Amino acid sequence: MKNMTSNRLEINLILFFKILLGITVLTVFHLALFRDFDRDEFEAVHSAWKILSGERIYLDFFQHHHPFFYYFIGPVISLVGESSSTLHVLRMFMFGFFIGMLWCTFQISDLVFGNRKITWLAVLFLSAMTMFSQKAIEIRPDVPQVFLGLLAIVFLWKHVLKPNQIILYLSAICMAISFLFLQKTLFIIAGVGLLQLYWIFEKKMNILQLITYWMVFMFSISPYYLYLWTQGQFEAYLFWNWILNMHFEGGFSPFKAIIDSLYYNHFIWIFFVLGVVRCFKKGIKDLPLLCLILLGTVFLVQAPYRQYFMPFLPPMCGIAAYGVLSLLRPKQASLVVLIAFMVPMIFFIRTMIVYPNQPQLDKVSWVMENTESADRVYDGDARFNLFRKDIDFFWYSTEPGKGGLGTYKKLKPYTYDVYSAIQKYKPKIISSLFINDLLESTELGNYYPSEVYPDLYIKQK
Numbered sequence: 001m002k003n004m005t006s007n008r009l010e011i012n013l014i015l016f017f018k019i020l021l022g023i024t025v026l027t028v029f030h031l032a033l034f035r036d037f038d039r040d041e042f043e044a045v046h047s048a049w050k051i052l053s054g055e056r057i058y059l060d061f062f063q064h065h066h067p068f069f070y071y072f073i074g075p076v077i078s079l080v081g082e083s084s085s086t087l088h089v090l091r092m093f094m095f096g097f098f099i100g101m102l103w104c105t106f107q108i109s110d111l112v113f114g115n116r117k118i119t120w121l122a123v124l125f126l127s128a129m130t131m132f133s134q135k136a137i138e139i140r141p142d143v144p145q146v147f148l149g150l151l152a153i154v155f156l157w158k159h160v161l162k163p164n165q166i167i168l169y170l171s172a173i174c175m176a177i178s179f180l181f182l183q184k185t186l187f188i189i190a191g192v193g194l195l196q197l198y199w200i201f202e203k204k205m206n207i208l209q210l211i212t213y214w215m216v217f218m219f220s221i222s223p224y225y226l227y228l229w230t231q232g233q234f235e236a237y238l239f240w241n242w243i244l245n246m247h248f249e250g251g252f253s254p255f256k257a258i259i260d261s262l263y264y265n266h267f268i269w270i271f272f273v274l275g276v277v278r279c280f281k282k283g284i285k286d287l288p289l290l291c292l293i294l295l296g297t298v299f300l301v302q303a304p305y306r307q308y309f310m311p312f313l314p315p316m317c318g319i320a321a322y323g324v325l326s327l328l329r330p331k332q333a334s335l336v337v338l339i340a341f342m343v344p345m346i347f348f349i350r351t352m353i354v355y356p357n358q359p360q361l362d363k364v365s366w367v368m369e370n371t372e373s374a375d376r377v378y379d380g381d382a383r384f385n386l387f388r389k390d391i392d393f394f395w396y397s398t399e400p401g402k403g404g405l406g407t408y409k410k411l412k413p414y415t416y417d418v419y420s421a422i423q424k425y426k427p428k429i430i431s432s433l434f435i436n437d438l439l440e441s442t443e444l445g446n447y448y449p450s451e452v453y454p455d456l457y458i459k460q461k
Contacts, residue, residue, distance in 0.1 A: 013330060017120040020341045024127040027348050028098065028271075032091045032137035036355040041139040042382040043396055045090065048074045049082070049387055058236040062394045062404055064244050068180040069141035082368065082387035084361040090139045097137040097147045101314065102127060104150035109318035111157045112287045121321035121337065122314075128344045130264045131257060131306040132313045141182040142307040146203055148178035149188040149311055153290075156213075157190065160204050165212075174221030183241055187297035188311050195290045249407050251302040257309060264347045267318045267340040275323025284322075291315040359436045360384070366452055369430045378422060380433035384456075388428075391421040430457050 048070040050061050057067050073090055080086045102123050109122040136143055155171035158164070164236055172428040173194070196213070199205040228234040246385060262269055279288045294312035298304045324333050363384045371377065371388055379385035382396040394416060397403035397449060408414055432455045447457040 013117050013334065014120055016334060017117070017124050017337070019126060020337070021124045024124065024133075024341065025099075025102075027345060028127060028133045029095060029131065031348050031352055032095045032098075032357075033088060034352045034356055035134075035137075036357045037087060037360050038138055039141070039382045039396070041087070042384070042386060044069060044073070044139050044141065045087065045386050046382060046395075048077055052078055053389070056233075058233065058240045060393070061390070061419065062240070062397070064240050065141055065406060066180055066241060067307070069144065069182070071412050072144065072181075073139070082230065084364040084368075084386075086386075087139070087357075087361065087364075091137060094137050094139055094143050095144045097357070098133070100147045101136060101150055104147065104154050105314040105317060107154045108150070108157060108287070108315060109321065111154070111161060111231065112284065112318065113322055115325075117325055118318070118321045121325065122318040124337070125268050125317035125320055125340065126314055128265065128341055129261070129313050129343050130269065130347055131261045131309055133344075135307045135310060138307075140307065142184065142310060145182035145185055146188075146310045148174045148181065149185055149294070150314055152178060152188075153192060156196075159209075160199055168209060168213060172216035173220050176217045179217075179221060180224055183388070184308070185246075187294065187300075187308075189211050190297055190416050191290050191293040194293050195286065198286070198289055233337055242402070244411070247407050247411060248302065248404075249402050249410075249434055252304075254298045254301070254304040254308075255306060257306050261309075264344045265340070266343075267324075267336055268317065271323035271327070271336075272320040273323075274327060275319035275321075278323055278326055279319060287315050288319060288407060291319060297409060305384050363453060366450075366457075367429055375428035376425045378418065378427045378430040380418075380431045380435075383431065383433065385429075391425045392416065392457070400434060426459065428459050430459075431455055432457065 043429055046060070047057070047063055051057060051067075051070050052074050055061050057063050057070065063070075073093070074091060076093065077086055080089050103128050106119050106123050109119040110116070113119070137145075137263070152171045152174035155167045155174060157178045159168045159171065175185065175189065178188065185349050193214075196205055200210060202209060228237050258269075260313065276292070279285065291312060294315070295309075298308050301308055318458070325338055328336060367377065367384055368387065373388075375388055376391055376393050377385040377388040379395065380398055392398075394405045398405045398416070398418075400406065405414075405416060409416070422430060446460045448457040448460055450458055
């Protein structure tokens with residue numbers, strides 16, 4: 001009788017978690033459709049369009065990320081066309097990766113804890129993590145990069161529990177593709193590498209498997225580096241992706257993002273800490289070890305934006321779910337989970353209302369309607385120009401003394417004169433961003449403010 005009651009409670013809890021998860025996923029889906037776009041998203045789309053238009057990354061235009069994401073979304077832009085609706089289609093692609101990351105979280109939690117209540121709650125917690133779901137739907141290389149990194153961890157864990165060379169190789173290949181999407185995979189590599197050393201110490205892996213894993217990884221990324229070398233682009237790649245980023249201007253503490261997250265996900269953070277303690281007491285060390293390493297890598301970053309936390313959050317939510325269900329009775333756990341669900345839901349709904357993306361889409365459309373395909377545009381910082389040519393190698397991150405341009409000018413001599421560039425290329429539309437005394441300037445010629453957007457100026461014939 002007790003067993004029947006226990007089974008019924010377990011089924012009811014799982015159903016409860018699934019219902020809340022369904023509501024959360026639908027809310028995040030609407031968030032992907034209607035929430036405003038980050039400037040990084042416009043940067044990604046415009047970079048892909050530039051490559052489609054025949055420009056060479058690192059040589060013809062500024063970019064400081066690995067290129068695979070731009071090659072990946074390029075065909076989508078080509079198929080859908082040059083319109084603001086392309087952004088919605090790409091957001092839906094990213095939402096697919098969001099679902100994939102939830103699946104990976106389910107798999108990792110299931111492999112570690114072997115309890116479906118914990119696995120479903122882990123997925124619910126991750127979908128309700130505001131810093132995760134806000135970033136996991138954006139058109140940014142971090143999204144497929146983290147998905148592939150998590151998939152690599154899933155395959156590796158499966159291999160450790162039931163050795164299979166093919167699964168081991170798949171893990172290494174996924175890790176390599178993740179790295180080609182974005183160099184931030186180095187942080188996942190650090191976590192997985194240290195976890196592998198722990199498994200060797202625990203005799204769950206051996207040295208040969210470790211060497212084989214990273215040899216497959218190196219072999220998988222080597223074709224791209226061979227291409228760079230043969231095309232004479234390796235030096236440019238090295239500078240823009242690594243040297244520049246190591247000297248990038250500006251910085252802040254990761255505690256800023258953590259404190260912001262605590263406002264909306266306090267219970268998840270509290271039970272994560274309690275869950276880590278509980279895991280170590282019960283001899284579950286693998287997942288907390290990986291999780292803490294991934295969290296630690298965030299503190300090595302000069303400017304740890306919320307997307308840097310994405311690899312850490314899936315295992316964190318698994319541990320938080322374990323903490324809730326191992327420390328609380330079912331009724332108490334249900335109440336905590338309900339509150340942990342409701343607070344971020346309020347945040348998501350408020351975000352859609354307060355920060356809609358329609359004004360941005362309208363501005364993108366207005367620029368397209370008032371220019372021809374051969375026209376150039378001065379944007380200044382990836383605010384609205386998606387499908388028109390720029391007037392300088394540095395087309396975003398041009399704030400004086402900061403960002404990519406400011407960092408580059410401290411490393412190498414470079415003359416950036418926006419007035420001369422406007423005179424030379426005669427862009428059809430210019431933004432007032434980072435241009436002083438625009439109305440008084442006699443150097444800009446025949447430009448008049450738009451009646452629709454006061455910050456934009458259009459060239460008269």
